[in-house]
Amino acid sequence: MKTNKDWDILIVGSGLYGATCAHELTQKGYRCLVLEKRMNIGGNCYTENRDGINLHLFGAHIFHTSNQRIWDWITQFAKFNHYHHTVKVDFEGKRFSFPPNLETFNQLWGVKTPEDAKKKLEEVRFKGAIDDSLEDYALSNVGEEIYNIFIKGYTEKQWGQAPKTLPSSILKRIPVRLNYNDSYFSDIHQGIPIGGYTPIIEKLLKGSEVRMGVDYLSNREHFNSMAKKVLFTGAIDAFCDYQFGKLLYRSMHFKHYCHEIEDFQGLAVINYTSAAVPFTRIIEHKHFELGTQPVTWISEEYPEAHSASSEPMYPVRDTDNLAKLTQYQGHLSTDAYKDYYFGGRLAEYLYYDMHQAIGGALKKSEQIAKDLANS
Numbered sequence: 001m002k003t004n005k006d007w008d009i010l011i012v013g014s015g016l017y018g019a020t021c022a023h024e025l026t027q028k029g030y031r032c033l034v035l036e037k038r039m040n041i042g043g044n045c046y047t048e049n050r051d052g053i054n055l056h057l058f059g060a061h062i063f064h065t066s067n068q069r070i071w072d073w074i075t076q077f078a079k080f081n082h083y084h085h086t087v088k089v090d091f092e093g094k095r096f097s098f099p100p101n102l103e104t105f106n107q108l109w110g111v112k113t114p115e116d117a118k119k120k121l122e123e124v125r126f127k128g129a130i131d132d133s134l135e136d137y138a139l140s141n142v143g144e145e146i147y148n149i150f151i152k153g154y155t156e157k158q159w160g161q162a163p164k165t166l167p168s169s170i171l172k173r174i175p176v177r178l179n180y181n182d183s184y185f186s187d188i189h190q191g192i193p194i195g196g197y198t199p200i201i202e203k204l205l206k207g208s209e210v211r212m213g214v215d216y217l218s219n220r221e222h223f224n225s226m227a228k229k230v231l232f233t234g235a236i237d238a239f240c241d242y243q244f245g246k247l248l249y250r251s252m253h254f255k256h257y258c259h260e261i262e263d264f265q266g267l268a269v270i271n272y273t274s275a276a277v278p279f280t281r282i283i284e285h286k287h288f289e290l291g292t293q294p295v296t297w298i299s300e301e302y303p304e305a306h307s308a309s310s311e312p313m314y315p316v317r318d319t320d321n322l323a324k325l326t327q328y329q330g331h332l333s334t335d336a337y338k339d340y341y342f343g344g345r346l347a348e349y350l351y352y353d354m355h356q357a358i359g360g361a362l363k364k365s366e367q368i369a370k371d372l373a374n375s
């Protein structure tokens with residue numbers, strides 16, 4: 001291993017995963033060069049202040065974890081408020097409590113007790129043979145009516161394919177409760193960093209050199225020659241020049257609007273589950289930080305196919321794509337890539353939440369530090 005390199009590690013991508021590794025390695029005395037293709041740091045966590053409101057420009061990011069180590073780690077970099085995420089569903093003009101809970105069952109069926117809700121669910125759920133698809137998982141747990149109101153249209157819009165072709169793991173993120181708990185997450189800790197996520201990322205990148213608007217893949221030989229090791233957090237299929245075929249990612253675009261009123265919708269997120277509405281959610285950002293500004297900013301989320309002009313956001317982890325992923329992982333585990341590390345939502349093709357990205361990055365940076373110490 002050569003030692004006359006300018007940098008110990010080149011980190012491709014300044015999202016939460018890359019920035020966490022940059023921080024951990026800088027703390028241990030390693031020199032990190034971070035390359036970011038986009039014009040913003042922090043990937044999709046990036047927030048921007050407009051009219052005193054921190055906008056989650058690339059989708060709502062609510063921090064939640066039951067892992068004390070990760071909570072202690074992230075709260076070193078920001079004070080978190082006590083925001084508690086709850087959501088309403090809008091379907092054909094009617095509003096429902098969501099994720100499904102006793103309030104929802106009362107709105108739908110008039111049932112009032114957990115016992116009656118349980119009986120009703122047992123009555124309506126599909127009891128035949130099922131496969132591991134999202135559709136079958138939904139029908140066998142909550143039945144057709146709930147599936148049609150809350151899941152079918154939203155899922156078709158979000159993923160651009162039939163729920164029968166999607167894995168059940170996507171829907172297993174959403175709880176169904178027989179009590180009045182309408183919390184979107186079940187974790188011990190949750191909240192929003194006061195001041196947004198961008199200041200956290202800035203702190204994590206302190207001590208690293210960060211170059212913006214730089215596409216590593218278009219000049220990789222040059223960049224590789226600058227560092228002892230490379231951590232790549234971008235799309236794994238792009239890194240391998242798509243040699244086993246493209247991995248399917250879903251993307252999203254956002255429309256942001258300012259309204260000259262104090263409160264547009266009364267809470268941070270409303271899901272629009274009907275197929276007839278083109279967006280999936282409206283976010284009203286000020287509610288994340290309990291804002292009292294005289295104006296409000298909202299964002300509509302429009303799912304779309306991933307293309308050359310959009311960012312890959314959600315991995316579509318169905319059987320075909322997981323088979324391709326195995327090929328990519330096999331290829332990258334050879335000796336030719338012994339000085340490379342891969343991690344994050346895109347490189348691991350994982351539906352990571354923020355706390356999971358941090359957990360993965362903390363582990364990876366320990367491994368990188370160990371390898372650097374031995375090199």
Ligand code: UDP
Binds near residue numbers: 171271
């Ligand atoms: N989902 C749904 N209806 C909703 C909300 C979610 O059918 O109102 C399904 C949908 O398939 C979605 C998945 O549950 O992709 C996971 O939802 P989550 O809110 O966790 O998605 P994310 O915030 O990661 O986009």
